[in-house]
Amino acid sequence: MEVSTPRVIAIVVALLLLVTLPAWVGNPYYINVASQILFFAVFALALNVLVGYGGLVSLGHAGLFAVAGYTAALLLARGHGHLVADTVALAVTVLTAAIYAVLSLRATGIGFLMITLAIGQILWGVAYRWASLTNGDNGINVAARPAPFGLSLAGADGFYYLCLVVFLACLASMRMVVRSPFGASLRGTRDQERRMAALGYDVWTIRFWAFLLSGFWSGVAGLLFLYYNQFISPQIVALTTSAEALLMVISGGTATLLGPVVGAALVVIMKNVVSAYIVRWNMVLGIIFILIVSFMPEGLVPGSARLWAWARHRLRRGKSGVAAATPPAAAGEGGP
């Protein structure tokens, strides 16, 4: 795969900015916001596997996110080590994802959305009402963050680098998957379900594996969320978390690698930073969503790319005087 020079430069600059972020941001509060963007981006990327590449809109992913957090929190509270707790938590999350998949893959489209919503709500009910296990509304505290290889994650900087490493790993794995034959067949099941089946692909199995992948990374994000807050409670299992994750994916641009990341940044910044200046930040967020739908229904990242390409085209036509083609229509997929 050829990579153009401007793109390489852009990637290097972005990486440099990310790695040096604690130095130029300075204040631990903003570093913490950056950490939040990174782990919500991991969550959004995980959801994007299904929503973007699989065409399966899940509105129950908060359940997967929280199952990981709760499992780890419960094990830690019972005195197990971080390694054991996190490993078991990820295993339980993948298992839960398998159950999600078995139940929900009987349907596609809105049916799929509804089944995942129902499972998510049931898990919320369990977290909220099964108080003897989950401590109900009071939640569970986690005494300390882990210190892998003796590296302290207690401070904002340390934790940011953990999030950055995980985020980059997630991004790289997504890129690999998307470009693999598996990724191609997953997109195939989205666009041409019948033809894929006719060609001998097992559509159900492809989607099943996609669900497990999505579950795994949702679990990873959930663990980061747990360690970031050192606290978990039923609010995080609520429908709003699933909806927010979906909003991140859609507003940024589905089936792109950068879209969910931009979407996560948008939502996290609105919630945490803008809310300090604008009391009606919920309304602003709603208006932004509507503007995105109206002007870039394909999402911010592909939409900006389209506008940019169109503007460049116009510019070039102005120079050379050659009649340009019509502005490109909303691209279904693509991006970096």
Next chain:
Amino acid sequence: MSLWLTLAVNSVALGGLLFLLSAGFSLIFGLMRIPNLMHGSFFMLGAYLGVTFLDRGVNFWLAALGAGLLTGLVGGLIERFLLRRLEGQVLPQVLLTLGFAFIIGDVCLMVWTGDPWQPATPAQLQGAVQVAGLFFPLYRLVILAVAVVVAIALWVMVDWTRLGAMIRAGVDDPPIARVVGIKVSQLFTLVFALGAALAAFAGVMGAPYLSVYPGLDFEMLPLALIVVILGGTGSLLGALVGSFLIGFLYNFGQAMVPDLAYVILFLPMLLVLVLRPQGLFGKVGA
């Protein structure tokens, strides 16, 4: 014994309210395939508008109708100018309806503050009817009666009028409906406005006993979803049966297994979805 009877009466009353809420949702969902995630917001907006009308001394029924009309207008405008352009695109529809849910929630908080509002039960409908030593709150029975009237009116409309025939055609096979010359777009606006109006009407009807407060929107939305999924999308009969089913499940579930109160609402929905994805009475595969 009396406990069960009280619960039973209450179940049908809650069922009635849920029907008012979800009938419109079902039509929107069945006809237009729009996952209208602001349906709970219409309910809440209607309830707040109704409270304001009542506060100004407007008659209860006029307040309910007025709130319905205004909210229906809001819904119609959103459909006509924004949703229509997104036909068939589920993701942007989700983004748009959730975006409006955020806005409506925040506007309500701004205008009506965070205080809970609970309009008085209309004077003639207050208190309890005593039958055989048991108390039945009169107002709950009225809600049930209103739901029955609305159900009959909707049934007549859908099954006996030209508009209903167009809606049925639209639900069953949208492309064909278009081919035979039904102005689907106008129909959509009308149905969407009607659904919004019904939800708002339900909000006013529910206000005297649910009260109105921030967050009511996202409490009602999942209930509407469950009802419609249980009953099947696009089917009025389904919405009716689903509403009463949930009414009973909710009341008896809370009383008998309070620890699973929430789970018990979603389990049957999950079962139905897995075993019969089109819902109990649905014509269209979900």
Next chain:
Amino acid sequence: MPRPSRRAFVAGTAAGAAAAAFGMPAIAQNAPFKIGLLTVKTGPLAQGGIQMEQGIVTLLKQRNNTFAGRKVELISADTGGNPAGAKTKASELIERDRVDVVLGPLAAFEMLAINDYIRQQGTPVMSLAGAEDITQRLANPWVMRGSASSAQCCHALGDYAAKELKYKRAATISEDFAFGYEQMSGFQRVFEEEGGKVVKKLWPPMITPDYTPYIAQFGNVDCVVNGFAGSNPVKFMRSYADLGMKRIPLLAGWTAMDDALLKSLGDEAVGVVSAAWYSASLDNPVNKQFVADMAKDYNVIPGGYSAGMYVAGQVVEAALAKTGGKADDKKALNEALRGVSLTETPRGPVKFDAYGNVVGDVQIRRCERKGGQLVNTIIKTYSDVSQFWTYGDKAFLANPVYARDYPPAKNLE
């Protein structure tokens, strides 16, 4: 209704400071003293959160934004009413805005979520949340509470129900979370030790569209005690009356009959007896001024949420007076805060125990209709009530924290 934005605050503060600059003697320090308010302005808990802000703003306005000769800047942060939001916003106030003291948060689960963080950061917090253990078994040297622990008022309510009202059999109902458990357990403990029996305990979820299935289960009791909060009491009491239950007297904790809630209630609330650490009808000059100013600026009757933040602000002011307006040494400020003892606050005299929790009066009120308005009329005052009631701290803390099944209810039917 004016609801000041953050920007309006900064402007207001600047104006106040300018006004003060002429009239005041040498200001101790140039930088303003920063108060961070951890509140809720959006979502389902916004009602209490908005009142919290109104309470502290009223105090600051009365003081011309100046405490002990030093100008005060208020920075309020909206947690959205969830634990993760509380954590992020606490970090925003403490690490970014570098506030000197934090007022709030509102809900127990928010306080529990930031408890460890506050301990690490070492910034004084004046909490409104009731969670018992925050000033008991998990006492945090940086956290104080000027309102009341969850059970503080309900102990008195249990005493009043058994001794004065002579009730023998009670049913309790409250939301299924810690604030509910702790209130009802406090009531149960005192009520049963004084000869009463709690025969039914019901725990509806926080989100309950209709309370009828619960109300139908009360059975044969002398009274029903409710500990609801937020908008739930409004719903609950209406259903209670609708079901013809008013023949059984209703008792209530402070949030369920908060004075600010009265405007949302109707005849169903008349006759309800409640125990609260603040009452708008309290007859003292500070309270009269507070009630008048709240009526003027916001057109509301203040309840515990506003009064709690007003009192918290007064405590901060008193501590600043002791340190001579200095707040650089957080330890010294914290110690000054803990040693504050006030006689003139809207709720009456206030001092703090060794765990940072308030010792103050608890009022027993009966709701009446006076001139068309609902009013909580004080019928008895318990003076200097501690979070440990009459048990003493050692004996009290030897037991586990109040919970859904602690102390065990032995008389359930």
